[in-house]
Amino acid sequence: QVQLVQSGAEVKKPGASVKVSCKASGYALTANFLHWVRQAPGQQRLEWMAWMNPNTGVTNYAQKFQGWVTLTRDTSINTAYMEFRNLRSDDTAIYYCARMTAGSTSYIDLWGQGTLVTVSS
Amino acid sequence: QSALTQPVSVSGSPGQSISISCTGTISDVGAYNSLSWYQQYPGKAPKLIIFNVNYRPSGVSNRFSGSKSGNTASLTISGLQAEDEADYFCSSYTSSDTLVVFGGGTKLTVL
Numbered sequence: 001q002v003q004l005v006q007s008g009a010e011v012k013k014p015g016a017s018v019k020v021s022c023k024a025s026g027y028a029l030t031a032n033f034l035h036w037v038r039q040a041p042g043q044q045r046l047e048w049m050a051w052m053n054p055n056t057g058v059t060n061y062a063q064k065f066q067g068w069v070t071l072t073r074d075t076s077i078n079t080a081y082m083e084f085r086n087l088r089s090d091d092t093a094i095y096y097c098a099r100m101t102a103g104s105t106s107y108i109d110l111w112g113q114g115t116l117v118t119v120s121s
Numbered sequence: 122q123s124a125l126t127q128p129v130s131v132s133g134s135p136g137q138s139i140s141i142s143c144t145g146t147i148s149d150v151g152a153y154n155s156l157s158w159y160q161q162y163p164g165k166a167p168k169l170i171i172f173n174v175n176y177r178p179s180g181v182s183n184r185f186s187g188s189k190s191g192n193t194a195s196l197t198i199s200g201l202q203a204e205d206e207a208d209y210f211c212s213s214y215t216s217s218d219t220l221v222v223f224g225g226g227t228k229l230t231v232l
Contacts (some may be wrong), residue, residue: 044226
């Protein structure tokens with residue numbers, strides 16, 4: 001079954017770091033770009049954070065996350081990671097990894113189940 | 122502020138049809154046919170229901186349809202059912218280096 005399986009919920013204190021994993025199952029991680037998107041609890045808005053080309057390791061970050069977020073991957077275990085440093089309370093959100101299709105038309109066709117990161121003192 | 126503009130909420134009665142608009146620019150919706158729609162229930166991840174403007178993934182009801190004209194796309198849900206009550210998001214490929222942009226989401230209430 002093709003799916004993205006994310007790591008479990010995290011509770012962190014302000015200033016801490018969190019590393020969320022996203023394991024691709026049923027397909028090769030390197031075959032598709034992977035985006036990270038977050039959604040604040042109770043809010044509709046999806047906020048785009050960054051993407052990675054898992055084949056090359058090339059990444060691109062939204063300006064507001066530059067320097068705070070790092071995307072990495074381990075192709076040997078088909079897993080991507082999003083590390084967020086110096087967390088603040090307003091970073092409390094559900095973090096999703098999402099696969100983008102390859103080819104002449106590109107869209108997100110598959111989402112992870114989401115990882116709730118709670119930042120609280 | 123989201124890159125694509127959607128109404129915050131829409132509502133309809135069972136059996137009716139509703140449409141949700143998604144307005145972008147010549148750099149995204151107007152430039153590409155990579156326009157997709159997602160359905161999201163509370164506490165769940167978004168689920169793809171329309172891709173490439175008007176194609177449905179396997180398993181998605183044919184009550185969902187999409188269209189596009191210029192910089193505006195639309196999702197139409199016909200024969201509204203209680204189970205359609207959810208949030209709906211549009212997304213487009215974009216020429217910017219983000220590659221994708223999202224709408225702000227529309228909450229559909231089935232009266």
